[in-house]
Amino acid sequence: TQLLEQSPQFLSIQEGENLTVYCNSSSVFSSLQWYRQEPGEGPVLLVTVVTGGEVKKLKRLTFQFGDARKDSSLHITAAQPGDTGLYLCAGVRSNDYKLSFGAGTTVTVRA
């Protein structure tokens, strides 16, 4: 059983549409991180959220951390083909020295 549940597993949308990926858990995290991974490469950090209720914006990407620090979401506005990839959420729990990953969401943006 994954500590972090991501949904949906797959997303295929047309260029210009919006999308949201969800990451949920019953555990409390000191931080939640979002990564994007290309085939055959390691994940690349997009953002870290640490405060409950925090919202961070990175150009067309908006990240939210739930008030209870158990869930997070990633919203992409006006998706582009370059946004295609595997999106992974990962959390760090207090006094834990490891990142726990969700199963990932494969996003495909069609031109």
Place this chain on the structure above:
Amino acid sequence: KAGVTQTPRYLIKTRGQQVTLSCSPISGHRSVSWYQQTPGQGLQFLFEYFSETQRNKGNFPGRFSGRQFSNSRSEMNVSTLELGDSALYLCASSLAGGDNYGYTFGSGTRLTVV
């Protein structure tokens, strides 16, 4: 600054053999973590080292081991390889591990066991 370097990039081994993978973290990072990624299981945590000490270990058999050197470079070893060990092995470095600044991953070592 240089990123996280993993060597080798690709490896093909035969069942029963052993393998050693290497990871050089970002300069100044003292925590190194290892992950196994497979299509079916996703990213699974193997272990984490900080200042040459293993602080946390995932649910993998004892065939999987690792170590960290005084310069923070790390190696992981898998003995008596099985077909199911075929995976992308990723190393990640961070300042102190479990911190909120994010982890930097290497490009991974693709291990194929035949």
